[in-house]
Amino acid sequence: MTRVKSEQLFAEALKYIPGGVNSPVRTFRAVGGQPFFVNQARKAHVWDVDGNKYVDYVGTWGPAILGHAHPKIIKAVRQAAAKGTSFGIPNPLEVTMAKLICSWVPSVQKVRMCNSGTEATMSAIRLARGFTKRDKIVKFDGCYHGHADSLLVKAGSGALTFGHPDSAGVPAAFTQHTITLPYNDPDAVRAAFEANRGQIAGIIVEPVPGNAGLYLPKPGYLEFLSEITKANGALLIFDEVMTGFRLAKGGAQERFGIAPELSCFGKIIGGGLPVGAFGGRADIMDCLAPVGPVYQAGTLSGNPVAMAAGIAALEELGTEVGPAGTADSSTGGARLKTAYDSLEELGAALEAGMKRAAKAAGVPVQFNRCGSMFCAYFTSEPVHNLADAMKSDRERFKKYFHGMLAEGVYFAPSQFEAGFLSTAHTPADIRKTVRAAKRVLKTL
Ligand code: KE4
Secondary structure, three states: OOOHHHHHHHHHHHHHOHHHOOOHHHOOOOOOOOOOOEEEEEEOEEEEOOOOEEEEOOHHHOOOOOOEOOHHHHHHHHHHHOOOOOOOOOOHHHHHHHHHHHHHOOOOOEEEEEOOHHHHHHHHHHHHHHHHOOOEEEEEOOOOOOOOHHHOOOOOHHHHHOOOOOOOOOOHHHHOOEEEEOOOOHHHHHHHHHHOOOOEEEEEEOOOOOOOOOOOOOOOHHHHHHHHHHHOOOEEEEEOOOOOOOOOOOHHHHHHOOOOOEEEEEHHHHOOOOOEEEEEOHHHHOOEOOOOOEOOOOOOOOOHHHHHHHHHHHHHHOOOEEEEEEEOOOOOOEEEEOHHHHHHHHHHHHHHHHHHHHHHHOOOOEEEEEOOEEEEEOOOOOOOOHHHHOOOOHHHHHHHHHHHHHOOEEOOOOOOOOEEOOOOOOHHHHHHHHHHHHHHHHOO
16 A cells, blocks of 8 residues: 655655644644545545545544445535625525524524534533633543634543643633533542532533543433532533434433533534534623624624535435334334444444454454444543543553554554544445454454
8 A cells, every 4th residue: 555645745845834733633743643644435445546435433532433435415515606705695595494403402402503612612611601600611632623722621632632631822811711621530520510509601521522532421310510600610521522413312311311501513513614503501602793792703603505414314314214124112013224323233242343343353352333433542541431441451542543544544643532433334344354353353
């Protein structure tokens, strides 16, 4: 597998782009080597500029839940673009998107579109502070909510991967109101509310953290966060930029039965184009300009082409397909299969296969999964938070990453990222991945 053209492009990119990439997580610095450059992506595969084909488990970091270049998304983009690529004037697609989000996520009574997950979380924090008239925000170590100053504190994803969880260039004054706590530790949250009575505007949390690899909330933890915020006049903000519309139609909040006051979205609702959104209780959202005093804006917010792509993605996700073959106990009829059933089946098959491969190779791997999101940690201990994740053997991860890449399987080039399945992945893709893992894990 040669990557001569990628190497030439990377050398050129380094002259004009810091690190040769427009987002740090795309670089291979954490695993060694150089990133490849993509020529084309279709369904569950990407082809680099040298013609090498990979099964893609990054899925553009989450948006490609239907696989790449889905024909219905491409068609929607073409039709929308032909009518103009941006108006800066309200357009019907914005209303369609808002109604879809509000109907799929019951806790969202009103929603505002923006252009990235970072904008969504940054705006939700400002809104929580404006609504509660309090300054402090709680976040959790290893959770990543984009690169807004006040949230770049013990942040995950690239900030963690490249050793700057507390980024340079952020004045202490900008983060003095940010309280960071260990995830899955209720006592730490209780103590924070005790020590900051009446001062905490809200808790922002990835309900299933996917930016330090992937780990899950312990039973009752999310319910606890909902109760303690309500008891203290603070808001619970679910950052569902990654989990939204992925872990269920209604996201992690549907899967875990929680109704946060505010939610942040991105990725999937853009169908691959730049989009973010935040929404929640109408009385809170109506504090936003032009109705209320909390300012938030965006030239391209509700962009018609991005809306068309996202609407096509959601409509396809919401389309029920052939019978699942699971008889419905009440009627005995076969329940229709959904995209989420398919994602769960694929996820379970990948998990079972990877665990078998690790056991056969005698390599300690913790394979965490929630639906179509997953992470393989190279440690024998369970991973429930950032401290556990940090125990993973990153040297082994590096060899695993490159070994799998040489087999034509592309995982995220960092131990501290989640993997993503799509409805375009097939059982054959999973079998290929597991066979490759069996070979690679034996070499570690
Ligand atoms: P963006 O600003 O990158 O659209 O979204 C920020 C964000 C917010 N919240 C969560 C839970 C997120 O996962 C993200 C972005 N995720 C990373 C992947 N770990 C994006 C990849 C990148 O930084 O290039």
